[in-house]
Amino acid sequence: MSGSNVSWPRQLGLHAGDWVVVRSREEILATLDRNARLDNLPFQPEMLAFCGQRMRVAKVAHKTCDTINKTGGRRMLDAVHLEGGRCNGAAHGGCEADCVFFWKEAWLRREDDVPSQVSGTTACTPQDVERAVFKPGEAGQPDPAYVCQTTSLYEATTLLRWWDVRQYVRDVTTGNHGALHIAKLLVAAWYRRLVGLGVGYRLLVGLYDRWQRLTGGKPFPVGTGTIPDGKPTPHEVLDLKPGDWVEVKSPKEIQATITRSGFNRGMRYDMEMAKYSGERHRVQMRVSRLINEQTGKMMQMKSACIQLEDVYCRAECTPMRLACPRASNTYWREIWLRRVDGPETPPPQS
DSSP states (O other), rough: OOOSSSSSSSSOOTTTEEEEEEEOHHHHHHHHTTSEEEEEEEEGGGGGGGGGGGEEEEOOEEEEEEESSOOEEOOOSSSSETTTOBBOOOTTTTTOOBBOOOOOOOGGTTTTOOOOOOOOSSSSOOHHHHTTTOTTOOOOOOOOOOTTTTTTTTTTEEEEEEOOTTTHHHHHHTSSSSSSHHHHHHHHHHHHHHHHHHTTTHHHHHHHHHHHHHHHHHHHOOOOBBOOOSOOOOOOOOOOTTOOOOEEHHHHHHTTTTTSSSTTTTEEOOOOGGGGGTTTEEEEEOOOOOOTTOOOBBBEEEEEEEETOOOOOOOOSTTTOOTTOOBBOOOOOOGGGGEEESOOOOOOOO
C-alpha cells in the first residue's frame, strides 16, 4: 500500500449489507500514490465529500464490465460499491453520467473500528488528487481529457473469463445475489446461447416468450432493430423533466426505432434495457454531458437523453458479464418512452 505508516488492513472481508465508515481524508491520502491511485484505481475529488460518513455496502465489487476495450468481465480486488455513493461530476467538467464509485476496502473501516492515526508525510496530497483529474498536460486546455475511475477501469482490473465459475460462487457468498437468482441467470444464458446458434430461432424464442407470459416474465431480450445500418432513425420530443412519469415502450415499438446494430442517432439500445418494457418510472434527470470512457473527452449530446429513477443495468442477459454489480445507468431516447400520469394503480383487493 502506498503512503507512510499505514497500518490498517486493506481487506475487510465485506459483504453486501454491511455498514462501514468512510475513512478521513488524511487516512485515504496515506493509501494513495502520487497519481492519487491505489492498485491503479483513482480516488476522485468527488469522493472526499463522503469522508466520515456511515454508509452501507450495496454490492461487493469483485468484478465489473469492460466498457473501454470490450473484453467482457474484469476482476477487481478489495473493493465495494456503497449505497448512495455516486459521482456528481463536480470535479470532472460537470459530467452527468452519475457513475457508481468503487471504494477500496482500505478507504473504509468497520463501524466498531477506531480511526487510524497517520504520522509523517504521505506520497499523495490534496493537490495531487485535484491534479489527477486530468490526463498529463491536459489541465487548463479548452477541451481537456479527464481521468476518472470509469476511464481507468481496464488498468485497475484483470481479465475474468465468463466461464470461471468461481465468480458466480462469490456472487452468492458475498451476498450480492441469492443462489437461486444466479442459477436462473446461468440457465437463461445457456438458453440464449442455444438460440444464438440460429437453428430453430423462431421456435425457441416463441417458446421462451410463451413461458415468460405464463410466469409473468419479460420477453426474450433483443438489442437489434429493423432499420438498416446507415439509414436515419426517427426522433421524438417529449420535453421530459425530472419528476415526470413515463412508461417504457414495448420491445417491438423500440425495435422499430433502432438500427440492426441497435442504435438510434448514435445512442445504443442495450438488451439489458428490454427488461424495463411496460414498466413505469419517474424521470431522474436529462443528460447532455458525458465523459467518453475511451478518450476521457467530454461529449456534448445534440439532444439530451433521459435517465430514469431506479433503472440501471442489472447484467442479467449480456454475454460475458452476468451479475456485474456495477449498476451502470441506462440512457433513454424520448422516443423509447411515453408520458403517463403516474405509477400504475394496483387492482382493488377483494
